[in-house]
Amino acid sequence: MTATPEDDATLARRIVGGAAHDAEAELSRRFAPRIRLYGIRHLRSEDAAADLVQEVLVIVLTALRQGRVDDLSIVDRFVLGTCRNVVAGWRRGERRRDRLASELMVAVPAGLASAPARADALRLMGCMDQLDSRERSVLVLTYFEERSADEIGGSLGLSPGNVRVIRHRALQHVKDCVDTGAA
């Protein structure tokens, strides 16, 4: 029989006091991709997002060990708050991970912040070829040229809402095509 995985709060409770290295590793493994996504959205860089994962995990694990997280049942909210604080601090020019990590001897497992594998370029091109020209244009303008829905709408004579609908439909087609290998 397979054991039921511990939930986040149970792992957090075990970390309080500082002896449960397996719980720290598991909590880090779970939260790393969530923190990374937050970093991608707010820092617009995969390298910076990887740095954010490291810094946030060091702060969270340290706070848990020291019993400074008030409500362990919502440890995810503490992580989110830490993400916000760290990003805001970086925007003010603060960096403190190295000092914290060395003072408190928290070791975040390596490799947690790596990005998931990207789609194969050849398959993706085949899937893009299956789109109609307007769908393809919207995706290229959105992701390659990094233009907003308003800007794309202005170029193509569409409302921003229409651009979003076309973008959604096109992305769904490409995603289905890549997932099923139908190109």
Next chain:
Amino acid sequence: MIGPCPHPLGLERVTAYLLGELDDADQHDLEQHLLGCASCTSAAEGVQALTASLAALLPPVISAGDLQRLRGKGMRILETEIRPGDDAEALFAADLDLMVHRLVTGPGDDERIDVEILGEAPDPLLRLEAVPRDPSTGAVYIACQRHYRDLGFPDHVRFRLVAVRGESRRILGEYGVRHRWAL
């Protein structure tokens, strides 16, 4: 939360989040959900990986602005000028990221420019409609990418530029390129 999510986030909402299109309240709700939900984080990571792949996927014809932006990112690019009627040689050296064939033609006020890619046969292998054109010189930039050699194109290709206005199609020129590939 671990296990399946009872309220999974849709592709449209995740896409809007990653593009920074949500308002503050919606973004806050979504981030709170993601930080607590492994299943939705995993799905959102898939969307992020797909859109990152799209951002890295160069279209086969790029604008002058794209070319400038790629150079600014530090890409190693060999640019070759090709005139109508030329049959140029192009070596994709091992240390290159990209070759750009600059197809020379004069500026014009045509409705659109199409590129036809031809091999030995008279019918095009591929037709690309409404490609970007350098607004000052009229040149068209073909972004020749290393993975194209795996797509089944012959090493010797001709690019035919066609100006389109309404129902009328006028050939502006044919440009031959003999590709050699260094691994």
